[in-house]
Amino acid sequence: MNNNFRKILTVISMITILEIFLIKIGNAQTILPQNADDIHIGVTSCAGSTCHGATTPWAGSTVLQNEYMTWEQYDPHSKAYSVLLNSTSKKMAENLGIGKAHEAKICLDCHADNVPQNKRGRVFQISDGVGCEACHGGGQRWLGIHVSGVGTHEDNVKAGLYPTEDPVKRAELCISCHFGDETKFVTHRIMGAGHPRMSFELDTFTAIQPAHYEIDSDYRKRKIVANGIQTWAIGQAIALERRLEALLDPKRNRDGIFPELVLYDCQACHHSLMEQKWQPRPGTGLGPGVVRFDDSNLLMLQIIVSNIDPKKGALLVQQTKALHKSTTENEAQYYAAAKVLKKTSSELVALFSRHKFGKKDVSRLLNGLIDRAKKAEFSDYVGAEQAIMGISAVLSTADRMGMKAAAKSAQKAVDKAFLALSKYDNWDYAGFKTAVGMIKPIQ
Ligand code: HEC
Ligand code: HEC
Numbered sequence: 001m002n003n004n005f006r007k008i009l010t011v012i013s014m015i016t017i018l019e020i021f022l023i024k025i026g027n028a029q030t031i032l033p034q035n036a037d038d039i040h041i042g043v044t045s046c047a048g049s050t051c052h053g054a055t056t057p058w059a060g061s062t063v064l065q066n067e068y069m070t071w072e073q074y075d076p077h078s079k080a081y082s083v084l085l086n087s088t089s090k091k092m093a094e095n096l097g098i099g100k101a102h103e104a105k106i107c108l109d110c111h112a113d114n115v116p117q118n119k120r121g122r123v124f125q126i127s128d129g130v131g132c133e134a135c136h137g138g139g140q141r142w143l144g145i146h147v148s149g150v151g152t153h154e155d156n157v158k159a160g161l162y163p164t165e166d167p168v169k170r171a172e173l174c175i176s177c178h179f180g181d182e183t184k185f186v187t188h189r190i191m192g193a194g195h196p197r198m199s200f201e202l203d204t205f206t207a208i209q210p211a212h213y214e215i216d217s218d219y220r221k222r223k224i225v226a227n228g229i230q231t232w233a234i235g236q237a238i239a240l241e242r243r244l245e246a247l248l249d250p251k252r253n254r255d256g257i258f259p260e261l262v263l264y265d266c267q268a269c270h271h272s273l274m275e276q277k278w279q280p281r282p283g284t285g286l287g288p289g290v291v292r293f294d295d296s297n298l299l300m301l302q303i304i305v306s307n308i309d310p311k312k313g314a315l316l317v318q319q320t321k322a323l324h325k326s327t328t329e330n331e332a333q334y335y336a337a338a339k340v341l342k343k344t345s346s347e348l349v350a351l352f353s354r355h356k357f358g359k360k361d362v363s364r365l366l367n368g369l370i371d372r373a374k375k376a377e378f379s380d381y382v383g384a385e386q387a388i389m390g391i392s393a394v395l396s397t398a399d400r401m402g403m404k405a406a407a408k409s410a411q412k413a414v415d416k417a418f419l420a421l422s423k424y425d426n427w428d429y430a431g432f433k434t435a436v437g438m439i440k441p442i443q
């Protein structure tokens with residue numbers, strides 16, 4: 001072998017080793033808890049009083065041990081099955097002609113830990129809803145290891161514990177239910193039957209889910225801890241990836257002669273004709289009367305990428321416009337544009353997993369969001385909604401990084417912006433813009 005060539009090879013393999021060392025986030029292939037082979041032993045198996053069923057946190061234990069109480073009393077996931085018995089669900093099931101909602105696979109797949117019969121342990125109960133193992137993975141193999149306390153977190157993961165601390169894995173998990181995937185999906189027909197509109201942002205939803213864990217010094221020793229803006233960024237990239245997968249999936253992207261409408265901005269169609277408020281949105285390049293692809297994740301990603309790599313940011317802006325333009329052309333061009341963006345979204349997951357999001361990113365991202373709001377880029381509800389959740393993620397990260405004054409001074413404006421968005425059908429765009437305009441950029 002030629003000497004130079006050998007040198008190059010050594011450098012390449014060194015880079016690869018380094019990369020493996022650096023990218024701790026989102027490593028191995030993902031198999032979601034519902035699709036893995038492990039047996040789900042049931043919430044009851046986790047809820048013993050000396051395990052996770054204590055009434056108050058245990059002093060001296062590495063974990064809180066009252067996780068079950070928190071989940072059972074405050075976490076909506078413990079009610080996810082019982083909502084299938086309420087009048088909305090009954091009406092939905094009737095409208096769809098699917099029998100009983102709490103027996104329909106399509107509903108149970110997201111509202112419970114709906115693993116097949118042969119993967120259900122003796123005390124497993126479907127009525128527990130989105131139980132511990134729906135997120136943490138079937139416990140049969142890791143139960144022993146983690147109770148004995150001899151194994152490390154990695155040992156547990158090898159035995160089937162799902163790594164919920166890893167922001168990539170967490171995004172894949174939450175979004176599989178909070179948007180859907182190739183096995184379960186809320187279509188426009190399900191929405192039409194009465195399902196509530198769904199929205200998701202990983203860092204905000206992680207914060208609203210009542211925490212049954214504490215990120216303290218011993219937690220940091222055991223697990224990866226991504227900060228809020230990295231979590232936000234990764235969540236956006238994976239949400240876009242899933243949306244484009246649905247758009248490119250022939251089983252999900254059409255309904256008869258129409259495209260699957262759930263992939264578009266609902267308010268492109270669902271608004272009153274009495275009040276005509278169309279105005280150009282620079283980022284779409286579209287004229288009036290065109291159904292818009294829901295690009296709210298793209299709007300966030302443009303800001304995040306431009307901050308890390310301005311060239312890639314400009315490219316993403318261009319690719320977004322190309323997707324919008326192609327919706328007015330033909331299907332072939334549309335799917336081609338979507339494929340380009342899907343490739344970009346996967347690259348972004350890798351880029352954000354590597355990037356060390358620090359103080360500089362906090363100020364740039366906040367300023368980017370404020371700046372875009374001024375340019376009328378968030379005039380669609382879905383864009384404004386993602387923007388304010390993004391601003392919250394950035395500000396809470398600022399707070400944790402010691403920029404407390406900036407976070408505190410913005411609080412009133414953030415509350416006002418959320419208030420302006422509180423009525424979906426009659427939201428207050430002017431109020432949202434004014435509120436965001438009141439937030440002071442961080443220098
Ligand atoms: C792809 C996953 C998914 C599927 C499929 C799905 N849902 Fe949901 N559903 C959700 C999520 C996530 C929420 C919470 C949305 C939110 O608040 O952001 C929800 C919310 C609801 C709510 C409102 C709950 C409340 O607390 O007010 C009802 C009712 C409901 N779903 C019923 C159904 C029924 C009936 C079916 C089957 C026809 C179904 N869902 C299918 C994921 C799903
Ligand atoms: C909707 C998803 C979800 C459900 C349901 C859920 N968890 Fe968690 N859990 C998480 C996330 C996210 C974290 C934080 C990231 C991490 O440490 O893995 C976590 C963390 C934990 C931790 C780790 C604390 C530490 O210090 O390492 C324990 C223990 C735990 N959960 C137990 C439970 C138990 C017991 C239940 C059921 C009663 C449950 N969880 C239900 C998502 C969930």
Ligand code: HEC
Pocket residue numbers: 076077079080081083109110111112113130134135164170173174175176177178202205206208209
């Ligand atoms: C197996 C499906 C499933 C998974 C996985 C899942 N969720 Fe949910 N989630 C739901 C359903 C269904 C609801 C609605 C429950 C209800 O309203 O009774 C919900 C509700 C919520 C809510 C309350 C929303 C609201 O409008 O108040 C939050 C917050 C939430 N989930 C966060 C998360 C996070 C964070 C993760 C990932 C760590 C996650 N979820 C994973 C199915 C899931």
Ligand code: HEC
Pocket residue numbers: 188191192193194196197198261262263264265266267268269270291
């Ligand atoms: C391309 C236009 C279009 C888009 C985009 C669209 N819808 Fe619809 N939607 C319709 C039409 C058409 C109907 C049927 C109206 C009827 O039955 O009278 C409908 C019906 C509905 C209904 C039932 C309304 C009723 O009065 O019974 C709901 C709820 C709904 N859509 C929610 C949504 C949500 C949520 C989104 C976005 C995720 C969305 N739609 C996106 C056109 C659209």
